[in-house]
Amino acid sequence: MxxxxxxxxxxxxxxxxxxxxxxxxxGLPGFGRYxxxxxxAILRVAVAQTNATGVVSAINFEYRxxxxxxxxxxxxVAAAGVATVLRRLRGERDRPAVDExxxxxxxxTSSAVxxxxxxxxxxxxxxxxxLTSHAQTNPSGGxxxxxxxxxxxxxxxxxxxxxxxxxxxxxxxxxxxxxVGAAGFVAVxxxxxxxxxxxxxxxxPLGQVPGAVSSSGTIALISFFVGIEVAAAFILIVGELLDQxxxxxxxx
Amino acid sequence: VxxxxxxxxxxxxVAMMDALQVTLLVLVxxxxxxxxxxxxxxxxxxxxxxxxxxxxxxFLAFQAPDVTLxxxxxxxxxxxAVLLLTLAKVRKKxx
Numbered sequence: 001m002x003x004x005x006x007x008x009x010x011x012x013x014x015x016x017x018x019x020x021x022x023x024x025x026x027g028l029p030g031f032g033r034y035x036x037x038x039x040x041a042i043l044r045v046a047v048a049q050t051n052a053t054g055v056v057s058a059i060n061f062e063y064r065x066x067x068x069x070x071x072x073x074x075x076x077v078a079a080a081g082v083a084t085v086l087r088r089l090r091g092e093r094d095r096p097a098v099d100e101x102x103x104x105x106x107x108x109t110s111s112a113v114x115x116x117x118x119x120x121x122x123x124x125x126x127x128x129x130x131l132t133s134h135a136q137t138n139p140s141g142g143x144x145x146x147x148x149x150x151x152x153x154x155x156x157x158x159x160x161x162x163x164x165x166x167x168x169x170x171x172x173x174x175x176x177x178x179x180v181g182a183a184g185f186v187a188v189x190x191x192x193x194x195x196x197x198x199x200x201x202x203x204x205p206l207g208q209v210p211g212a213v214s215s216s217g218t219i220a221l222i223s224f225f226v227g228i229e230v231a232a233a234f235i236l237i238v239g240e241l242l243d244q245x246x247x248x249x250x251x252x
Numbered sequence: 253v254x255x256x257x258x259x260x261x262x263x264x265x266v267a268m269m270d271a272l273q274v275t276l277l278v279l280v281x282x283x284x285x286x287x288x289x290x291x292x293x294x295x296x297x298x299x300x301x302x303x304x305x306x307x308x309x310x311f312l313a314f315q316a317p318d319v320t321l322x323x324x325x326x327x328x329x330x331x332x333a334v335l336l337l338t339l340a341k342v343r344k345k346x347x
Contacts, residue, residue, distance in 0.1 A: 056318045057318075131321065139317045139321075140318065140321060143322060144318065144321035144322050147325035147326055147329075147330060148321075148325055150330070151325060151330065154330075154333060234330060237334065238333065238334065241334060241337045241338065241341075242337060244337075244341055245337050245341045
């Protein structure tokens with residue numbers, strides 16, 4: 001194909017794409033005008049049906065819980081994939097990292113970074129835990145909380161040494177935590193089936209007060225499991241990548 | 253007209269909210285362009301992180317605080333951290 005032909009094909013395709021795009025844009029509803037029946041309907045019934053004032057969590061973990069199981073397993077498979085690709089192969093041996101360019105100028109971690117990281121680790125872990133356990137009361141949830149919990153571990157790495165990070169998050173333990181989190185979500189769904197209810201039915205008592213931490217039945221429970229899964233997955237991914245940066249693997 | 257509008261003591265005039273949203277949209281567009289235009293990898297990652305913060309504020313202004321939290325943690329912190337680690341690994345090999 002000559003460059004000339006290629007340019008023509010691109011022009012035709014480009015004009016076609018632009019036309020469809022414009023057509024689509026013209027058909028959009030006005031800014032901020034949501035035309036669907038679903039949003040207003042769910043806002044009317046969600047709090048009364050689930051006793052969760054965090055309606056986003058109610059949608060994620062109950063009304064569309066089936067979608068969320070799928071999303072959670074995307075992350076699960078991604079973490080498993082990273083762990084598989086970066087595993088130690090048969091015949092490969094770990095060698096502690098030796099600085100291969102000892103003469104280059106690498107600045108030490110400044111005390112400012114260490115202090116900020118140390119001071120923020122506790123609050124970040126607390127905030128992560130709070131978000132994970134309060135999905136039913138406000139727009140938080142296991143995903144955001146789990147990532148924040150993982151961030152606390154990254155701060156430990158920033159504030160100190162890699163070995164401390166490894167001691168706080170051994171890979172075997174994060175593996176198990178990830179599996180427990182992912183399985184817990186599915187188990188909540190399957191246990192409903194075992195009781196003769198549809199998959200992921202909210203069968204736990206909903207509590208008396210909408211928006212209380214103890215309210216909303218399985219929504220809070222699922223958010224907790226998602227938090228564990230997400231935190232473990234991210235710690236695992238970051239840990240594996242740090243391993244790759246700091247360890248050298250050689251055959252023989 | 254919007255039937256879901258709720259008026260509280262903290263409700264902001266519509267014009268002010270529009271101005272905020274338009275400003276943020278422009279900032280996000282500028283941030284995204286900057287991420288593409290910056291070619292030095294480390295600077296690009298830092299700009300990407302800044303862009304993540306901008307996007308998070310945008311989501312907040314468009315009333316999606318849950319997405320704000322996700323974007324802050326993933327887009328502004330973890331994705332840049334993973335990219336920086338990768339850059340560190342690649343550089344070590346080059347030397």
